[in-house]
Amino acid sequence: MIQGERVELPVRIRDAAVASAMYAVPAATAQAVIAYSGLDVAEPLPGRAICSLAFIRYADGDLGPYHEFAVAFLVRPPGTAPPAGALGRLRGMAGAGAFIHWLPVNQEFTLECGRTIWGFPKELADMPMDLSGRTKRCAVRFGGRTAIELHVRSGAPVPGGAGAPKVDAYSCLDGVTRRTPWTLTPSGVRMRAGGAKLVLGDHPVAEELRSLGLDRARALSCSTVRHLEMTFEAAEEVPR
Amino acid sequence: MSPALKRTALVTGAASGVGALAARRLAAAAWDVVAVDVDADGLAATTLRSPNSHVRACDPGDAEAIQGVLADVGPVHRVVHAASLAPAARALDQPVEEVEAVLRTTFVGAVHLVQGTLPGMLERGSGEIVLFSSLAAFAPEPRGSAFAAAAAAVGAYAAALAAEYAGQGVRFRCACPPFGGDADDHRLILDAVDRSLARPEGDLHVFPGRTPGGRWRLPGTSAPR
Numbered sequence: 001m002i003q004g005e006r007v008e009l010p011v012r013i014r015d016a017a018v019a020s021a022m023y024a025v026p027a028a029t030a031q032a033v034i035a036y037s038g039l040d041v042a043e044p045l046p047g048r049a050i051c052s053l054a055f056i057r058y059a060d061g062d063l064g065p066y067h068e069f070a071v072a073f074l075v076r077p078p079g080t081a082p083p084a085g086a087l088g089r090l091r092g093m094a095g096a097g098a099f100i101h102w103l104p105v106n107q108e109f110t111l112e113c114g115r116t117i118w119g120f121p122k123e124l125a126d127m128p129m130d131l132s133g134r135t136k137r138c139a140v141r142f143g144g145r146t147a148i149e150l151h152v153r154s155g156a157p158v159p160g161g162a163g164a165p166k167v168d169a170y171s172c173l174d175g176v177t178r179r180t181p182w183t184l185t186p187s188g189v190r191m192r193a194g195g196a197k198l199v200l201g202d203h204p205v206a207e208e209l210r211s212l213g214l215d216r217a218r219a220l221s222c223s224t225v226r227h228l229e230m231t232f233e234a235a236e237e238v239p240r
Numbered sequence: 241m242s243p244a245l246k247r248t249a250l251v252t253g254a255a256s257g258v259g260a261l262a263a264r265r266l267a268a269a270a271w272d273v274v275a276v277d278v279d280a281d282g283l284a285a286t287t288l289r290s291p292n293s294h295v296r297a298c299d300p301g302d303a304e305a306i307q308g309v310l311a312d313v314g315p316v317h318r319v320v321h322a323a324s325l326a327p328a329a330r331a332l333d334q335p336v337e338e339v340e341a342v343l344r345t346t347f348v349g350a351v352h353l354v355q356g357t358l359p360g361m362l363e364r365g366s367g368e369i370v371l372f373s374s375l376a377a378f379a380p381e382p383r384g385s386a387f388a389a390a391a392a393a394v395g396a397y398a399a400a401l402a403a404e405y406a407g408q409g410v411r412f413r414c415a416c417p418p419f420g421g422d423a424d425d426h427r428l429i430l431d432a433v434d435r436s437l438a439r440p441e442g443d444l445h446v447f448p449g450r451t452p453g454g455r456w457r458l459p460g461t462s463a464p465r
Contacts, residue, residue, distance in 0.1 A: 005289065015261070015423070057268050059261060064289030065268035106270050109289045129269065132434035188424075226427060 155192025255282025
């Protein structure tokens, strides 16, 4: 029960739109950032981890309409050994999960759902977002001060069926690490190399991203999704 | 969002289709949304778990009802009039009462909303009025004469407003989606409306911009973007 309403699982999102950018970052620094979770970053290349920044407009879904910004890192499934060799590293990416490090939202119902049901690190922010143009934009603001602003330029259309339909999302709130099975059904996907502009303000998470070198890094790739359907199952605790 | 930045949008036709999507997107963007439609169940679905959305079950063609809504909600910063009626009938088979009902909701509804909100917008020197017409206004669908006429009336009214109140800070847009569009058509036309509103001197007519090469280009308008 959230705010007097029964939320059934899995939670279904019937219409969302997304813009995201992926960065290669130093694995040791990334590992230090997420050490509190007990998880290990995936290293598709030796010494490099993947940090993903995304903003999402939820229009139609079980948690109501809202905006969200995500800072995530690709992680190895808990309890698996680091893959060996270049091929093993690439193969390991197929099973990689997404550790959600920070997840500000702009509405209270989803804030409480996210923290209570899955332990997602949601907090309340002002989040102006423009997904209508060729360049998608989102800012995360607290009391009028910008913590993060991301611009994502859309690329070339990607044929349907691309992307990862099933991912595990990981989170760690109040010392408890959880795994949430997550399915994604995107359409209207566009991708390109580079194409992101990141502005980092005065905020602890912005400081962390600065320590990862993101204030001057070129994105590996950007993607935009015009229509995304998702489901989130119940979370299960990951033993430490 | 601080109270000073609180913006109110009034969306008609909000129980389904493009009106529902417009209401949800505005609610996601933290607007205060007043969702109007005759379909109360549809309104409840649109505004599910959206504390900044408010429902008013009435027909925009009903002058008294709209006056009541506007008296309650205070200043409206954006109007999205997406309510319409489009019962299918051949022109000679359609009772004139049905034609009047189509015109009342689709066109006279626009007039009620504009007369109720435009004076305040002009006073503040800012505001956005988005009236939904249809490509059917230019290329009527079979058995859709009344709706095509109402959509054309909305378009002409929007053009007249844009001319009469030009340069006073209020932006007028006339959205022209394809008739009977699907969910993707709704997303595309609303994206096109947002892009257009982001340009102060954007064109009055907004087309979905799905087809390259200006398939829906009209005399006196620029190509769809």
